Amino acid sequence: xxxxxxxxxxxxxxxxxxxxxxxxxxxxxxxxxxxxxxxxxxxxxxxxxxxxxxxxxxxxxxxxxxxxxxxxxxxxxxxxxxxxxxxxxxxxxxxxxxxxxxxxxxxxxxxxxxxxxxxxxxxxxxxxxxxxxxxxxxxxxxxxxxxxxxxxxxxxxxxxxxxxxxxxxxxxxxxxxxxxxxxxxxxxxxxxxxxxxxxxxxxxxxxxxxxxxxxxxxxxxxxxxxxxxxxxxxxxxxxxxxxxxxxxxxxxxxxxxxxxxxxxxxxxxxx
Amino acid sequence: xxxxxxxxxxxxxxxxxxxxxxxxxxxxxxxxxxxxxxxxxxxxxxxxxxxxxxxxxxxxxxxxxxxxxxxxxxxxxxxxxxxxxxxxxxxxxxxxxxxxxxxxxxxxxxxxxxxxxxxxxxxxxxxxxxxxxxxxxxxxxxxxxxxxxxxxxxxxxxxxxxxxxxxxxxxxxxxxxxxxxxxxxxxxxxxxxxxxxxxxxxxxxxxxxxxxxxxxxxxxxxxxxxxxxxxxxxxxxxxxxxxxxxxxxxxxxxxxxxxxxxxxxxxxxxxxxxxxxxxxxxxxxxxxxxxxxxxxxxxxx
Numbered sequence: 001x002x003x004x005x006x007x008x009x010x011x012x013x014x015x016x017x018x019x020x021x022x023x024x025x026x027x028x029x030x031x032x033x034x035x036x037x038x039x040x041x042x043x044x045x046x047x048x049x050x051x052x053x054x055x056x057x058x059x060x061x062x063x064x065x066x067x068x069x070x071x072x073x074x075x076x077x078x079x080x081x082x083x084x085x086x087x088x089x090x091x092x093x094x095x096x097x098x099x100x101x102x103x104x105x106x107x108x109x110x111x112x113x114x115x116x117x118x119x120x121x122x123x124x125x126x127x128x129x130x131x132x133x134x135x136x137x138x139x140x141x142x143x144x145x146x147x148x149x150x151x152x153x154x155x156x157x158x159x160x161x162x163x164x165x166x167x168x169x170x171x172x173x174x175x176x177x178x179x180x181x182x183x184x185x186x187x188x189x190x191x192x193x194x195x196x197x198x199x200x201x202x203x204x205x206x207x208x209x210x211x212x213x214x215x216x217x218x219x220x221x222x223x224x225x226x227x228x229x230x231x232x233x234x235x236x237x238x239x240x241x242x243x244x245x246x247x248x249x250x251x252x253x254x255x256x257x258x259x260x261x262x263x264x265x266x267x268x269x270x271x
Numbered sequence: 272x273x274x275x276x277x278x279x280x281x282x283x284x285x286x287x288x289x290x291x292x293x294x295x296x297x298x299x300x301x302x303x304x305x306x307x308x309x310x311x312x313x314x315x316x317x318x319x320x321x322x323x324x325x326x327x328x329x330x331x332x333x334x335x336x337x338x339x340x341x342x343x344x345x346x347x348x349x350x351x352x353x354x355x356x357x358x359x360x361x362x363x364x365x366x367x368x369x370x371x372x373x374x375x376x377x378x379x380x381x382x383x384x385x386x387x388x389x390x391x392x393x394x395x396x397x398x399x400x401x402x403x404x405x406x407x408x409x410x411x412x413x414x415x416x417x418x419x420x421x422x423x424x425x426x427x428x429x430x431x432x433x434x435x436x437x438x439x440x441x442x443x444x445x446x447x448x449x450x451x452x453x454x455x456x457x458x459x460x461x462x463x464x465x466x467x468x469x470x471x472x473x474x475x476x477x478x479x480x481x482x483x484x485x486x487x488x489x490x491x492x493x494x495x496x497x498x499x500x501x502x503x504x505x506x507x508x509x510x511x512x513x514x515x516x517x518x519x520x521x522x523x524x525x526x527x528x529x530x531x532x533x534x535x536x537x538x539x540x541x542x543x544x545x546x547x548x549x550x551x552x553x554x555x556x557x558x559x560x561x562x563x564x565x566x567x568x569x570x571x572x
Binding site: 044045046050051054055077079080081085088091092093094173174175176177179180200203204268 | 397520
């Protein structure tokens, strides 16, 4: 996969040229209205987007995307996409917009456009009681003996490397595997977007704890991502976010999904 | 006894003490591994949520309905069947071209086979999906087919191709797999054609059959009998290879399993269950093909 990774910028550049030159330009918003549906790229990530008991998508993002589509006056169509390929898939026009809890980073911003942020997540750490039970400060984790697990190709891995440069960072395909390493006592800690580490430490209270409590390691800015070159769509989505931040809808929805699981736990798991 | 009948089966040898010792050793090793897993792996096994994603009881209709994993399995089977059909078409044409006297056709088919066989499947799939599929599909207007069109939104179509909303997604995966497996089938077909002795060609041509007739009535019937076992093997390989296309987000069994694992955080249960499903699927096809082969051999004689 490293081979693919090094090729990625090159592939993206060629893709931009190919897609950009071969198709006649039409605004994304016009396309959406003509088609009658908003195609949203997303990836499963509790509690942003997940499956309920019936296999249907639910979550914070799903609520946001559904409201955006309703405000445009079209249907919403979700395109579940593997996280590592979600930006190339956006550029290859598999969907109109990524509403996938994607944090703004300058590197990503070189390839795609971001709206103003609609959520502020943070990275949270869950640590193994057995291996790191006596760790108190961040410095305790910054040691060559410490192993930190995280999801490949995502913000947490970068945070882990920046904050704990001496620690060994082990990458996994998804958070659940990374978390499992902590439960099994193979990694001292794992970093993931809040509130997942908290949900997990609730599930395994005797094996896992939150070394820094509710305090997040970092603060992220999550935004919708769009293909470059469409200022109209960018303006629409950004202003949609501003309006819904001002009227409190975004905060209310965010709280419903993020504060604790009690509001929606019955929807995802049998009692 | 004529020389064409198979040799008599070897006499069955009874199991010896050393065989039982080996069995005991393997069983002991498995039990030790299970014991170690339970000991080392601190894990609350919980299968109910994962099973709930295979099949669930719907409160509203009071009936059992399929859930994500079963739907993913259906997509995998659809993908395998359609890809086999198209890969066979591609393989037969290309395989014939490989043996043609026309140099251009030989170059085209040789390029196709070598290109695909010498690129890792994952890389081929990425290139195909992001460059080729994203150019072809808009040009063919497949992306613009409305999922409510009565042409696609009917039970027959849904049975054959799955949810019309995922049509372009399904087609991308299918074409990708077909092209990929087609290269291997090409080589199987080529071997089949070339294994037919040259004398057959010459004799058939000598009695005045046209080139097409020679191929259809003389060469292919013999070739097909020879290539059926490797083709069956390739079909099972195709089912397993279909897991790779989960990387381009085709909604088949492996992809929905990643979603289920992420949602339930039940990683081990999900993958063990999915592994078991793949095993049952592939092994039943292997048994089926072995049976068909036996029938074919008997009817031939």
